[in-house]
Amino acid sequence: MVIRIASAVLSLAGLLALILGLFYWTGTALYLLQMHMLLGFLAVGALWVIGIGQAFSKAGNWVIAACALVVGAVTIVIGVIQSSLMVGEFHWVIQIIHLVLGLLTIGMGHMGAARYRKGFAG
Numbered sequence: 521m522v523i524r525i526a527s528a529v530l531s532l533a534g535l536l537a538l539i540l541g542l543f544y545w546t547g548t549a550l551y552l553l554q555m556h557m558l559l560g561f562l563a564v565g566a567l568w569v570i571g572i573g574q575a576f577s578k579a580g581n582w583v584i585a586a587c588a589l590v591v592g593a594v595t596i597v598i599g600v601i602q603s604s605l606m607v608g609e610f611h612w613v614i615q616i617i618h619l620v621l622g623l624l625t626i627g628m629g630h631m632g633a634a635r636y637r638k639g640f641a642g
Contacts, residue, residue, distance in 0.1 A: 523573045527633040530566035533559045534626040541622065545615060560599055560622070564592040567629040574632045579639020584632050591628055595621040 537559035543549035544556055571588025574580040598605075598618050605614045 523570055523633050523636045526566040526569040527630065530563055530570070530626060530629040533562035533566065534622065537563055538622055541619065557599065561596065563625055564596055567592045567625050570629050570632040570636065573636050577636055577639055579635070581635065584628070584635065588628050588632055591621065591624050595625050
């Protein structure tokens with residue numbers, strides 16, 4: 521049940537964080553940065569819950585669990601400090617890296633949740 525809730529939180533928070541991030545990137549919603557960050561923290565928290573579930577379930581995979589924890593941590597660190605990285609003409613590289621990490625957070629979370637559910641279904 522916890523994994524199912526974490527998966528739903530990950531879907532909702534991740535999608536909204538992506539949307540707000542794109543709005544922020546295009547300059548149409550600069551005032552929503554704090555909401556974007558909160559949703560990002562929620563998405564990473566849900567990923568970590570799923571990763572910990574992977575680590576301690578009988579059908580779990582320690583590699584997926586470790587990757588979930590590392591990807592979540594890197595996503596948060598890059599997200600928090602990205603405004604000071606590669607300032608100038610090539611800052612878009614950091615923005616793309618952060619976008620890819622966000623997509624990876626959502627994808628890894630759903631992969632881990634599906635594997636967790638499959639382990640208990642069969």
